[in-house]
Amino acid sequence: MRQLRALLDKVANAPSSVLISGETGTGKELVARAIHAYSPRARKPFVAVNQAALPPTLIESELFGHERGAFTGAVARRSGRFEAAAGGTLFLDEIGDLDPSLQSKLLRVVQEGTYERVGGNDPITGDVRLIAATNRPVRPGAAGATLREELYYRLAVIEIELPPLRARRSDVPLLVAHALRGRSARAVSEAAMQRLVANPWPGNVRELFHVLERAAVLCAGEVIDVGDLPDGLRADPAPAAAPMDDDDLSLHGAVARLERQLIVRALERSKGNRSAAARLLGIGRPQLYAKLEEHGLSGSRGDATE
Numbered sequence: 001m002r003q004l005r006a007l008l009d010k011v012a013n014a015p016s017s018v019l020i021s022g023e024t025g026t027g028k029e030l031v032a033r034a035i036h037a038y039s040p041r042a043r044k045p046f047v048a049v050n051q052a053a054l055p056p057t058l059i060e061s062e063l064f065g066h067e068r069g070a071f072t073g074a075v076a077r078r079s080g081r082f083e084a085a086a087g088g089t090l091f092l093d094e095i096g097d098l099d100p101s102l103q104s105k106l107l108r109v110v111q112e113g114t115y116e117r118v119g120g121n122d123p124i125t126g127d128v129r130l131i132a133a134t135n136r137p138v139r140p141g142a143a144g145a146t147l148r149e150e151l152y153y154r155l156a157v158i159e160i161e162l163p164p165l166r167a168r169r170s171d172v173p174l175l176v177a178h179a180l181r182g183r184s185a186r187a188v189s190e191a192a193m194q195r196l197v198a199n200p201w202p203g204n205v206r207e208l209f210h211v212l213e214r215a216a217v218l219c220a221g222e223v224i225d226v227g228d229l230p231d232g233l234r235a236d237p238a239p240a241a242a243p244m245d246d247d248d249l250s251l252h253g254a255v256a257r258l259e260r261q262l263i264v265r266a267l268e269r270s271k272g273n274r275s276a277a278a279r280l281l282g283i284g285r286p287q288l289y290a291k292l293e294e295h296g297l298s299g300s301r302g303d304a305t306e
Helices: 002-012 028-038 056-064 100-112 149-155 169-179 190-198 204-218 251-269 274-281 285-294
Strands: 018-021 046-050 089-093 129-134 158-161
Touching: 002 028, 002 158, 018 028, 018 149, 028 046, 028 089, 028 129, 056 100, 100 149, 169 190, 169 204, 190 204, 190 251, 251 274, 251 285, 274 285
Parallel strands: 018 129, 018 158, 046 089, 089 129
Antiparallel strands: none
């Protein structure tokens, strides 16, 4: 993910088209929005279109707009998403679901930079950066590939593949800290964290955030425990269910994880009293507050008892 962030910094400043691939819930639209936000186009519109959510008969009109009388119900001229994204970024989600006939029209837009509204003859030139995303195989030669080869190479000038959450389990504690930011439940017990890390997360980050939102609502205190998790996550994880990835071999990372576990355990034992937790850890309150901030466990610093 650090490599991905470094890549986004470079990609953002280029005008090239981008193709983002990854399973559902890995954050493809978030990456697209980040590219736009870091780019010189940041002050211009970011327009997202989900191909799979639109009827095939409406996609062309949605993308390119239509003239009055172009079809039944077209009572007035309507601008499309390409016009709405002028000067900015157009994000085409689930590009692998685009109808083959529309792929040809999109290819022409990408190649020539011009298009016509449905029912119109006047060419429209648009300065738009295209970012496409897919959770289906689209690379030429791949089994079940759904994109025309020419369109694939036009869109995938820069290709970014997002790994599933099960392939980067060491990110789970960081994502947990992010998801709980600003909530009354600000931490997860060691036992609950083990189950979160071990879970395969077929829905990826989106599923993890949903589980944490639910657990934070059901949690009676500041620390989410195993009992606050859905039934499927309450069983003891199998020993081999959470293999270490490359980041886990870092001594600094291992020490940070152990430190975080000790802090969470001290908060559990002290029932959330930070002064008592600091005494259990053998450190001062200011140092504990700094550690809480560092590990994403901070919230209100007002203890029930000091």
